[in-house]
Amino acid sequence: MANKILAILEQREGSLKKVSYEVASVASKLAKELNLEVEAVVVGNDVNDLNNISKYGIQKIIHLKNSEFSNYTSSGYTEAISNYSKEVNAVCLIVGNTSLGNDLAPRLAVKLNSGCITDCVNLQVESGEVIATRPIYAGKAFTKVKLSSVVKVFTIRPNVFKAELYENGTSNIEIKGISSPNLKSKVVSFKKSEGKLDVAEADIIVSGGRGMKGPENFNLIESLADSLGAAVGASRAVVDAGWRPHREQVGQTGKTVSPSLYVACGISGAIQHLAGMSTSKYIVAINKDKDAPIFSVADYGIAGDLFEILPVLTEEIKKIRS
């Protein structure tokens, strides 16, 4: 029997996160290239959508189930997955680089006596070895890295790998009940933040910087974000000034993001900010200073007064969206 590669799926409140499909797709592609057998593993209580996974190239799905697993428990999930992984002699695990994945993956690595490479933006097989590409210095540089351990754990950055659809296969879901899970550390509740969307997960981000002149003017950013279905982001300057909460900060010491569209308003483009958003697929800059560094990474720019431009842009987007 061939060795196994496991796609570690992530569920929240019983629904699979989008990154799970990317994880499944990456694992099934690597399985073909490395001649491994692929399985998907999910830890949870009731989990929907598991049948969808077969569309991404994985037929066999293992559901490690316990009523205590509806919420994340780092100790419980680590134990359940590492035990299963040892049982089937898995040699490679692919995990999404989310808050949960970044907590879980290194713990699994220790239990499996393996190394762990996080936040991969490319995984390539060269002479039978997996070579990972990942950003360092918040994206100011990239490294190619490989693991020397027998078992290998990789986390993949969400939104970067394409979830490729395969021919419809039939899913074979196997439920394994986990008795007396390790609950030394567990999530007891979740406090949802006020913002509608999180910058780490959004496909479009509208960010404001010091050029907004004050926190009261961020309604312009929020209106544009609403019209686009986008998340609101912020530069470090405005977060440090207390205009916006830290969770919206984009850049080094904030979040590194790769949305399809990033709209920077009144952001000059300090090197720390550029590092965190320059891998966005398309960048729009609106800034009155035509020499601002943000224009060097922007695809499209308007070098003018954002207080005049933003309301018109929001109206225009609303028109085409209605």
Added chain:
Amino acid sequence: MKIAVCVSHVPDTATRIKIGADRKTIDPTGVTYIINPYDEFAVEEALKTKEKIGGDSIVYAISVGGDTNKESIRKALAMGVDEGILLKDDSIRDSFGIAHALADEIKSLGCEIAFFGKQSVDFDNSITGQVTAELLGYNCVPVVVDFKLEGSKITAEREIEGGREVVETELPAIITTQKGLNEPRYASLKGIMASKKKTIAEKAAAQSPNHSEIIDMNLPTSKQPGRILGTDSSAVAELVKLLREEAKVI
């Protein structure tokens, strides 16, 4: 209680990265090194924890690396940390190599709690705290923005996508700190003077093989500068058209 805070020594975030001739390290010429920004939140939380518990609590700042790491240890001492320890190793270690050395020291000191920055802003692996905790068999809550310790019970809020998770666990534990947890104190002049007099203990870092190997390092391909479409709202129509028809993102 014995409290550890683990600090790393990293290039200032304003650094423009240049790749070294070996293509496996960065060129250190002209680079200013600072204490990892997230570690300042860890130092602050360690000090607050000591102040809260009182008694004969002691805070150790531990760093793995070469002699220059003493600058960041000294910064922690200036903020109020009691003792500094350098686990000396001039070779390059990955997160696992660093975690092994830290785990070994935390264990031999008998620290029941250790604070780490949630990531070092050089390699951004964001795993050293979790790995150290697993090696020690400690509980661990990463990316913490709110921390409470009552007796041996920990209630911590950690930042995740779209909100905060409230996590309950117990000592012994490792907490990794996120911006927003606290406001790191400034080192007072007195603190800076006192830190200069303190000796930083030097020990050989516990041996541990790396699990990963850097093959290459490169800079991102620089983008073609884009188009400036205009200087006022008359450019909006064209912008929207381009986003729809050329970029196809809206």
